[in-house]
Amino acid sequence: MRPRALLLLGAALAAGCGGAVRYADPGGENLVIRTELSDARAVLGVHAVDAQCRPVYEGTVGLEPGVTQVGIPPGRLSYLVFEFSTSSFWAGRSGSITQETLLRPRPGATYDIRVTYKNDLYEVTIRETPPRGRPRDIPLAGLRACQR
Amino acid sequence: MRTAIGLFIAALAAAGCAGKMPQTADEFRQMAPGAFMVQVQDFEVKRAVRDVGETFRRRAPECLNVTIRTTSSAPGSYQVIETAYKATVIAGASKAELHLQQKHLKGVIAVYEEPVDGRYLFVVDAVPAGARATKVQIIGPSRGYDVVVRAFKAWADGSSTACPDMTKIG
Numbered sequence: 001m002r003p004r005a006l007l008l009l010g011a012a013l014a015a016g017c018g019g020a021v022r023y024a025d026p027g028g029e030n031l032v033i034r035t036e037l038s039d040a041r042a043v044l045g046v047h048a049v050d051a052q053c054r055p056v057y058e059g060t061v062g063l064e065p066g067v068t069q070v071g072i073p074p075g076r077l078s079y080l081v082f083e084f085s086t087s088s089f090w091a092g093r094s095g096s097i098t099q100e101t102l103l104r105p106r107p108g109a110t111y112d113i114r115v116t117y118k119n120d121l122y123e124v125t126i127r128e129t130p131p132r133g134r135p136r137d138i139p140l141a142g143l144r145a146c147q148r
Numbered sequence: 149m150r151t152a153i154g155l156f157i158a159a160l161a162a163a164g165c166a167g168k169m170p171q172t173a174d175e176f177r178q179m180a181p182g183a184f185m186v187q188v189q190d191f192e193v194k195r196a197v198r199d200v201g202e203t204f205r206r207r208a209p210e211c212l213n214v215t216i217r218t219t220s221s222a223p224g225s226y227q228v229i230e231t232a233y234k235a236t237v238i239a240g241a242s243k244a245e246l247h248l249q250q251k252h253l254k255g256v257i258a259v260y261e262e263p264v265d266g267r268y269l270f271v272v273d274a275v276p277a278g279a280r281a282t283k284v285q286i287i288g289p290s291r292g293y294d295v296v297v298r299a300f301k302a303w304a305d306g307s308s309t310a311c312p313d314m315t316k317i318g
Contacts, residue, residue: 084313093220095315120295121302121310140210 011108020045023059028071032103033113035063037084040117045081046072049102055079063115071125074107079143084117099124101140106130111138167262169267173236173247176268180287187290189297189318190283193305197282200274201239203303204246208235211311212248218315229255233314234265246272246300248288269293272300292318 023046035042042063047055061070063082072078080101087094099122108131112143116123126138170176181184193200212235220227230253238245251266252258270288277283284304286297295312302308 086313086315093218095216095218095313097214097216097313097315099311109282116310117313118310120313120316121299121308122313123308123310 016036020060023061023070025061025071026073028074029069030074030109031070031072031111031113033063033070033115034066035065035068036116036118037063037065038118039086040122041084041085042115042117043083044068044070044115045083046070047079047081048144049077049079049143053143055143072103074105074109077102077104077146079103079146082115084122092094097122099134099140100142101126102143102145103138160269169262171263173245173268173271176271177273177287180268180271185290187288189286189287191283191304192277193284194280195282195304195306196272197244197276198239198241199306200282200304201237201244201283203306203309204237204244204272204274205239207303207309207311208237208246208248211235214314215253216314217254218318227255231256232266233269242276244282245276246270248272248296270296270300271314272304274304282293 010061020043023044033044044061044063046058046061048058050056061068080103082099083096084098085094085096101124103111103126106128110129112127112129112135114123114127116127124140126140127135128138129135166277170179171284186244211234215232217228217230218305220229232251232253234249234251236245236247236249247272249266250269251262251265270286270293272287273285274282282304286300288297295316296314299308299310299312302310
């Protein structure tokens, strides 16, 4: 009975019972995410935003060191949550911290996103390259900016 | 974290402020230097004070206005601490100030009466030191908050705008 229960628990965890589901990428790959990590894990939570400015969770993308390409719908407001997690077995503690931003991708534009976590310092920067015109840095904007 | 907080309170008590937590940044400036476990760091950066203030204004709220939940476990114990941080930036042409306050929401009992947004943890002052240089002073705990100090220094000298991982402090 006990091994079976453990197997069921393992299967449930593998199926994503932790709450995170894999983001169903619609294609387009307009986000080019360059990730640099040391002693941390990172994921990107993708949310749509409803008319009342509430985030609607769509899924999570694991960010490994290197380049990850993700597509989010152009012209629609999305809420991106970058989450960094660290844990220390010896210190017996774990923690996670997030950096969020609203983003409404312009049709045809690509977004170069740099995600870094080094020496306990983290940063997310976004640079937009439109189909025509010069690239520009996009400031991060929290959910409050949706209501403005 | 609890140990560091205890030491910090002890430091302020040793400085003669037992029962009287600094209620303003100015009181903190006056009470903290010279206290046990409190460090005052002075350094100069080759940037105008206006630029230093602009970086503080741009980064401090985004990086430091956070609520952090940390869990720690040891054999026989499990602790959850929830802490809110609040940054205030006052920046102009002739000076820049960054105040960081810390308020425990769960897991730690406040011994003394605190300001509404929590006890003053850091006060950073930047003043001109010539046309394109700025003198910076950081007053804060001498241990446990290294990541915050590194971020402040990087913001001041312009080498990085990265945020400190506030789950790593204490």
